[in-house]
Amino acid sequence: MAVNNGSAILECKQQQTSTEKDWWYSHYRQLAHYLGLLCFLLTIAALFQTLCLAQITLVFRSQSTLQEARLKDLTHKLDKLNQSHRLLFSQYPALNQYCPLTNATTNERECRPCLANWTSRGESCYLFSRDRADWISSQYHCMAAGGALVRVNSEEEQIFLWNQAKTLSHGDSYWVGLRSSGADGGWQWSDGSPLDQGPQFWESEPDKGDSRELCARISPGENYRTDWVNSRCSNHLRRICERRQASLQ
Structure with a gap:
């Protein structure tokens, strides 16, 4: 078991x-x-x-x-553009006045619609000179710079000119492109258009019976509405030149 x-x-x-x-x-x-x-x-x-x-x-x-x-x-396209750019400025040296060189290393330029020392406003450029000359010589100086003595077309433009003149002139007056036609006492702009077609800003209304050849100057005072003064065209004053802005169009 x-x-x-x-x-x-x-x-x-x-x-x-x-x-x-x-x-x-x-x-x-x-x-x-x-x-x-x-x-x-x-x-x-x-x-x-x-x-x-x-x-x-x-x-x-x-x-x-x-x-x-x-x-x-x-890079290839940029090289071609740089070549065209250099060729353009070599063929048209006047472009250097509107597009001065700002960086010689990179050939960088800064373009602007107005020449150096000119002030831009609207479609125009303005030059407030420092030297003095009679009215005729002043007109020639403006024409040599590609413009003419300024024509005031609006109250806004008058205010701009008055403010700039007060800032820059230190009390001096500036010729504008306005003078009497002589015996009849009528006033015309330098382009031949009559003054009656636009605004006026006289300090005192010119004597229409005055047969002297007179020209208008801006004499910056306290009120832009009474800023124009008639003066003998032979006086030596500063000037305001005006020219159209440069455009690529």
């Missing part, structure tokens, strides 16, 4: 050992399966990442090549 019990116990232990082996084997196969699956997924992810990096690299290289081509084309 004891022998049978020992055999049963031995068989039971052998069965238990076999069950434990089967359990561990089963879990080992599952673990191996999961590890294989994980490795497969990691391999797929690595391949996908490699493909993405390769595509990004190709796109970057393509864009880089395209940008280099564009840069080369723009």
